[in-house]
Amino acid sequence: MPPPPISGEIRRAAMKRLALLAVPALLLLSLSFLLLRPTSPPLLPSIPDHRRRLSVYVADLPRALNHGLLDLYWSLPHPDSRIPASSDPDHPPPRGGHPPYPASPLIRQxxxxxxxxxxxxxxxxxxxxxxxVVADWREADVVxxxxxxxxSAEMELGWGATKxxxxxxxxxxxxxRQREVLDRVTAHPAWRRSGGRDHIFVLTDPMAMWHVRAEIAPAILLVVDFGGWYKLDSKSAGSNSSNMIQHTQVSLLKDIIVPYTHLLPTLHLSENMDRPTLLYFKGAKHRHRGGLVREKLWDLMVNEPDVVMEEGFPNATGREQSIKGMRTSEFCLHPAGDTPSSCRLFDAVASLCIPVIVSDDIELPFEGMIDYTEFSIFVSVGNAMRPKWLMNYLRNITKQQRDEFRRNLARVQHIFEYENSHHSEDGAVHYIWKKIHQKLPMIQEAVTREMRKPEGASIPLRCHCT
Incomplete structure (x- = not known):
């Protein structure tokens, strides 16, 4: 066979060289296209940088709905109708200076x-x-x-026109006032943008915003527990065959559990003395709902040696009794009352009295940031109801274990401090903002879903299983 023409070989060699040169040329062309094309927002939002500070916009409400309520409170002409006049520390009011938050234990907590x-x-x-804090709501992560x-709720409960x-x-x-707040907030474009899912309401009192809760349910609620939603949850639990409580307004996924304000002074570890009493409890024996456990516990333990069970109201006398009782006891009993939790738990922490929490499902502040098992004892309701079980359990905890619990209590006391905690990087206020910041990705996801919802769509509130 004769050799192929020279021109054909040259042509094939040239085509190979062109092919090799075309690869980098195409890469260069693609890069130029990417660099020169107009920018557009990414299809997926960027993951929030947790080193970035939380941007907070403060909704524009008149002073009459916050600090002005303190002026109104201190101008009330008579004491709280729910307690004896001699037990109300706020009437007559103090003189001079800015009006402080009430000292009445019913409100201060x-x-x-x-x-x-x-x-x-x-x-x-x-x-x-x-x-x-940001001045433009469009720059805010939360409102x-x-x-x-x-x-507002406590003034109506204690000074309302009709009992x-x-x-x-x-x-x-x-x-x-609730209606005015809601009308003002929902009329703002920030609410319309998110459906309220990035708005923060502080509802520490079980009765706070009681009349409009269904309307603010999508928002981030700062609560001490879910006890204020007991009736709604019970109705839900009774309407289905499973044991699931279908929360439609509150959820550990979107809401924040915050501490009560403790009412007893803080005892430092260096001031700790002998504790001759094994277990202490002070409070009302007869309560409603979950508080029935408290009544049964009382009957089981009231005659036990080394146990003090006292009834009383947190007036001046009751306060001194509580200080003495908690500071001279190894353990402080914390059963449910009208609500799953109370400031008694945080009084125990302040008093270095090891909390004994009798509950199957209590909600606690800052979980995931602190470990309550390092300074508290958790007991199921079933075990607590067994005669002698709780006392035997507590007596078997060694002194070395009790001392370790108490050292751990001393290490977390500051986390539950509110007063002046806005001057501290490790107080309750700081931890609340950190907890909100942790939920930011979930908040932003909820806002994104709200923004793409078609006009006229109606989406029912869903159970958030936790």
Whole structure:
């Protein structure tokens, strides 16, 4: 066979060289196209940088709905109708200076609303290490609603025109305030953008915002527990064959459990003395709902040696009794009352009295950030109801174990401090903002779903299983 023409070989060699040169040329052309094309938002939002501070917009509400309520409270002409006049520490009111948050134990235990707003009004406070206040709602991650909902509810409960009128709307000053807050907040474009899913309401009192809870259910609720939703949850549990409680307004996924404000002074570890009493409890024996466990426990333990079970109200006398009882006892009993939790737990922490929490499903603040099993004893309701079981269990805890629990209590005391905690990087206010910041990806996801919802769509509230 004759050799192929030289021109054919040259042509094939040239084509090979062109093919080799075409690869980098195409790569260069693709890169140029990417660099020169107009920018557009990514299909997927970027993952939030947890080193970035939380941006907070404070909703524009009149002073009458927050600090103005303190002026109104201190101007009330007579004491709280729910307690004896001699037991109300706030009437007559103090003189001079800015009106403080009430000292009445019925109200002070829920004072988170006051301290959180204080942290937002002081941009140089240590809480600013985790959050910052922005003037433009479009730059905000969350919107804080500065309504003193607890103080508003408590004034209606203690000074309302008619006893039992709280659940009625007519003549109810608290309802009027709730309605004003909601009308103002929902009229703002920030609410319309997110459906309220990035708005924060502080509802530490079980009765706070009671009349409008269904309307603010999508929002981030700061609560001490879910006890204020007991009736709604019970109705849900009774309407289905499973044991599931279908929360439609509150969820550990979107909401934040915050501490009560403790009412007893803090005892430092260096001040700790002998504790001759094994177990201490002070409070009402007869309660409702989950508090029936408390009544049964009382009957089981009231005659046990080394156990003190006292009834009483947290007035001046009761306060001194509680200080003495908690500081001289190894363990402090914490059964449910009208609500699953109470400030008694945080009084025990402040007193270095090891909490004994009798509950199957209590919600606690800052879980995932602190480990309660390092300084608390958890007992199921079933075991606590067995005669002698709890006492035998506590007596078998060694002194070495008790000392370790107490050292751990001392290490977490500051985490539950509200007063002046907006000046501290490790107090309750700081931890609340950190907890909200942790939920930011979930909040942003909920807002994204809300923004793409078709006009006219109606989506029912769903159970959030936790």
């Amino acid at each position: 829920y004072s988170a609303e006051y301290w959180l707003l204080a942290s937002l009004l002081r941009p140089s406070a240590p809480a600013s290490a985790v959050m910052r 804080f609603v500065p309504f003193f909902a607890t103080l 039992g009128a709280f659940r009625r709307k007519e003549g109810n000053a608290d309802y009027r």
